[in-house]
Amino acid sequence: xxxxxxxLADMSVGQRGRVVVLKSCDAIRQRMLDFGLxxxxxxxxxxxxxAGDPKAYSIRGAVIALRSEIARQVIVSLDD
Amino acid sequence: MIRGVVVVVALCGNPNxxxxxxxxxxxxxxxxxxxxxxxxxxxxxxxxxxxxxxxxAIDLPGTYSLHANxxxxxxxxxxILQAQPxxxxxxxxxxxxxxxxxxxxxVLALTKRAVICVNLMDEAxxxxxxxxxxxxxxxxxxxxxxTSARSGSGLSELKDAVLDVARGDIETEPLVExxxxxxxxxxxxxxxxxxxxxxxxxxxxxxxxxVVTLQSATPHAVDRKIDRILxxxxxxxxxxxxxLGSVFWLTIAGANVPGELLATGLFRLExxxxxxxxxxxxxxxxxxLIVTGVWRTLAWVxxxxxxxxxxxxxxxxxxxxxxxxxxxxxxxxxxxxxxxAHGKQALTMCMGFGxxxxxxxxTRIIDSPRERLIATITNNFVPCNGRFPxxxxxxxxxxxxxxxxxxxxxxxxxxxLTVVLGVGITLVVSKLLAMTVLKGLPSSFTLELPPYxxxxxxxxxxxxxxxxxxxxxxxxxxxAAPAGVVIWAMANITVGDVSLLxxxxxxxxxxxxxxxxxxxxxxxxxxxMPANEIVIPLLIMSYLGANTMLELDSLDALRQLLLDxxxxxxxxxxxxxxxxxxxPCGTTLLTIRKETMSRKWxxxxxxxxxxxxxxxxxxxxxxxxxxxxx
Numbered sequence: 001x002x003x004x005x006x007x008l009a010d011m012s013v014g015q016r017g018r019v020v021v022l023k024s025c026d027a028i029r030q031r032m033l034d035f036g037l038x039x040x041x042x043x044x045x046x047x048x049x050x051a052g053d054p055k056a057y058s059i060r061g062a063v064i065a066l067r068s069e070i071a072r073q074v075i076v077s078l079d080d
Numbered sequence: 081m082i083r084g085v086v087v088v089v090a091l092c093g094n095p096n097x098x099x100x101x102x103x104x105x106x107x108x109x110x111x112x113x114x115x116x117x118x119x120x121x122x123x124x125x126x127x128x129x130x131x132x133x134x135x136x137a138i139d140l141p142g143t144y145s146l147h148a149n150x151x152x153x154x155x156x157x158x159x160i161l162q163a164q165p166x167x168x169x170x171x172x173x174x175x176x177x178x179x180x181x182x183x184x185x186x187v188l189a190l191t192k193r194a195v196i197c198v199n200l201m202d203e204a205x206x207x208x209x210x211x212x213x214x215x216x217x218x219x220x221x222x223x224x225x226x227t228s229a230r231s232g233s234g235l236s237e238l239k240d241a242v243l244d245v246a247r248g249d250i251e252t253e254p255l256v257e258x259x260x261x262x263x264x265x266x267x268x269x270x271x272x273x274x275x276x277x278x279x280x281x282x283x284x285x286x287x288x289x290x291v292v293t294l295q296s297a298t299p300h301a302v303d304r305k306i307d308r309i310l311x312x313x314x315x316x317x318x319x320x321x322x323x324l325g326s327v328f329w330l331t332i333a334g335a336n337v338p339g340e341l342l343a344t345g346l347f348r349l350e351x352x353x354x355x356x357x358x359x360x361x362x363x364x365x366x367x368x369l370i371v372t373g374v375w376r377t378l379a380w381v382x383x384x385x386x387x388x389x390x391x392x393x394x395x396x397x398x399x400x401x402x403x404x405x406x407x408x409x410x411x412x413x414x415x416x417x418x419x420x421a422h423g424k425q426a427l428t429m430c431m432g433f434g435x436x437x438x439x440x441x442x443t444r445i446i447d448s449p450r451e452r453l454i455a456t457i458t459n460n461f462v463p464c465n466g467r468f469p470x471x472x473x474x475x476x477x478x479x480x481x482x483x484x485x486x487x488x489x490x491x492x493x494x495x496x497l498t499v500v501l502g503v504g505i506t507l508v509v510s511k512l513l514a515m516t517v518l519k520g521l522p523s524s525f526t527l528e529l530p531p532y533x534x535x536x537x538x539x540x541x542x543x544x545x546x547x548x549x550x551x552x553x554x555x556x557x558x559x560a561a562p563a564g565v566v567i568w569a570m571a572n573i574t575v576g577d578v579s580l581l582x583x584x585x586x587x588x589x590x591x592x593x594x595x596x597x598x599x600x601x602x603x604x605x606x607x608x609m610p611a612n613e614i615v616i617p618l619l620i621m622s623y624l625g626a627n628t629m630l631e632l633d634s635l636d637a638l639r640q641l642l643l644d645x646x647x648x649x650x651x652x653x654x655x656x657x658x659x660x661x662x663x664p665c666g667t668t669l670l671t672i673r674k675e676t677m678s679r680k681w682x683x684x685x686x687x688x689x690x691x692x693x694x695x696x697x698x699x700x701x702x703x704x705x706x707x708x709x710x
Contacts, residue, residue: 049311
């Protein structure tokens with residue numbers, strides 16, 4: 001399990017994972033939590049913009065686009 | 081509970097839940113401020129009657145939480161806490177209930193008097209998402225009403241529930257697990273907030289699991305399929321350019337005929353007005369002031385401004401209603417990120433092509449203060465409907481070389497290059513602002529890609545005309561009327577033999593020459609501040625020494641007049657550049673003042689494009705002269 005860690009930013013489209021750690025701070029952390037990104041939440045990378053950044057993630061039924069520097073702060077363990 | 085006969089109803093909810101559609105359905109057209117649906121920062125208010133009881137509905141800004149992370153969240157939270165509305169309607173999206181319940185639970189922790197409105201039930205049904213409304217009501221302890229605001233279904237039940245709760249006919253007992261919203265001792269403030277939020281999210285998760293049934297494993301499959309094309313590497317950008325390009329093309333091509341009709345009508349009215357004034361034996365100066373001053377300026381502004389806006393805004397609102405616009409922001413964000421700006425600035429810029437004042441209002445959709453200010457200050461670098469005719473006229477007259485078959489192609493290319501230059505300048509100036517004056521202001525980027533929705537064409541038409549077109553037009557008229565007086569006075573008051581206009585123009589002439597222009601051109605831009613539509617008529621007026629604004633019959637006649645006054649291709653080029661980069665029009669400045677609530681940022685918004693314009697024009701003019709091109 002532990003070997004399967006990745007950040008949201010490094011997920012490729014179609015990959016799923018569960019949140020392990022949320023490293024963001026302050027307002028951004030709060031915003032991520034408001035989106036429901038708490039530990040054990042399932043996230044799927046669903047789209048990538050034409051330039052490669054930002055990517056869009058399916059989080060609790062909503063699709064949220066995050067820039068890489070924000071997505072890098074969210075660590076997930078990838079599903080097999 | 082009920083103050084007088086008025087029931088105060090607050091509407092809150094996540095963005096994109098159709099909250100503003102509910103608000104519009106409830107209040108109809110009886111609203112105090114014609115704010116933008118869904119993008120309300122200053123909350124809109126409206127009245128409605130139900131069972132002979134007057135209700136005051138307040139549309140709070142759409143927020144994801146009440147943690148006071150942003151100005152909008154603070155407004156929503158403070159209103160619920162301090163104004164203590166008789167009933168708070170929490171609008172949630174049936175297609176995304178779990179995330180929406182988060183906010184609902186936070187609101188229920190603040191107030192007992194609440195009704196949950198599960199909106200977009202029709203969309204949910206289409207996607208095979210079933211929400212058990214009675215069970216949701218049982219679990220939350222407050223009335224829950226399912227609605228489809230777009231078809232109006234469920235609204236009267238909603239009004240009933242609101243009145244019941246406000247009157248206390250229904251005893252609400254929100255089932256908030258009190259313990260989960262309290263902190264354990266010994267935790268830091270941040271840990272405490274984390275814990276509370278996590279508990280809320282888990283609570284929402286368990287409720288959603290109990291009340292939502294999915295008939296398909298992938299309810300949003302169609303949206304994902306569409307998005308794979310519309311945000312894809314291959315088709316994302318081309319489709320976007322084609323869509324936005326057709327909106328602009330339809331606006332420019334479609335506005336000509338109604339514009340001329342309107343002008344004919346308004347100038348015919350001028351005859352009546354002039355007959356009226358003559359028969360009242362008004363003194364000549366008053367006649368001049370009212371008819372050739374105020375009326376003619378107003379007629380000009382309305383006939384040139386109204387038709388393109390009446391085409392552009394409904395089309396753009398249609399794209400917005402479909403849910404397409406956030407995809408534009410998603411596709412272009414990388415570009416804006418490099419400039420220290422927000423992807424949504426792409427949308428405010430698109431709006432700026434219609435009208436910069438509307439573009440400035442549109443910056444409300446950007447939720448981080450720094451990026452919002454950047455978008456506000458730089459909006460003027462995209463040419464609006466009022467400036468396009470200047471660009472097109474200059475390009476057609478002077479950029480076509482020897483004419484021939486490709487004449488219109490070269491003219492179009494020149495206009496296109498000007499627009500591209502405007503976008504380039506926007507990005508560079510955004511970067512400079514982000515690195516200097518706006519350094520340190522907080523910034524963040526998150527962007528929701530909401531589900532696509534079938535647009536309500538009728539509603540789109542009415543609301544875009546009322547909220548955007550008439551709103552902008554009213555502001556323009558308010559600025560243009562007094563400007564008509566100034567223009568008339570400048571052209572008619574003489575010192576010795578020279579009119580004030582000529583006097584001012586000759587004092588501006590040295591600066592004008594340095595910029596590749598002349599004093600009259602600069603003067604036309606200054607007097608054209610109420611609305612750039614009148615810059616060319618003003619210029620003709622000054623060159624002909626007339627004392628009222630004029631239009632020439634043909635571009636050839638205009639070209640000859642300009643050539644007679646010493647114009648070269650360089651003058652035309654510099655006029656195009658200055659049209660692109662100069663102080664925002666009066667309407668836009670007024671709007672910036674209202675939106676930023678700051679004199680300082682209004683001045684910055686005035687100075688940044690003006691200085692840019694002067695620098696660019698001087699560089700181009702002097703460069704061309706040095707190289708011996710003229």
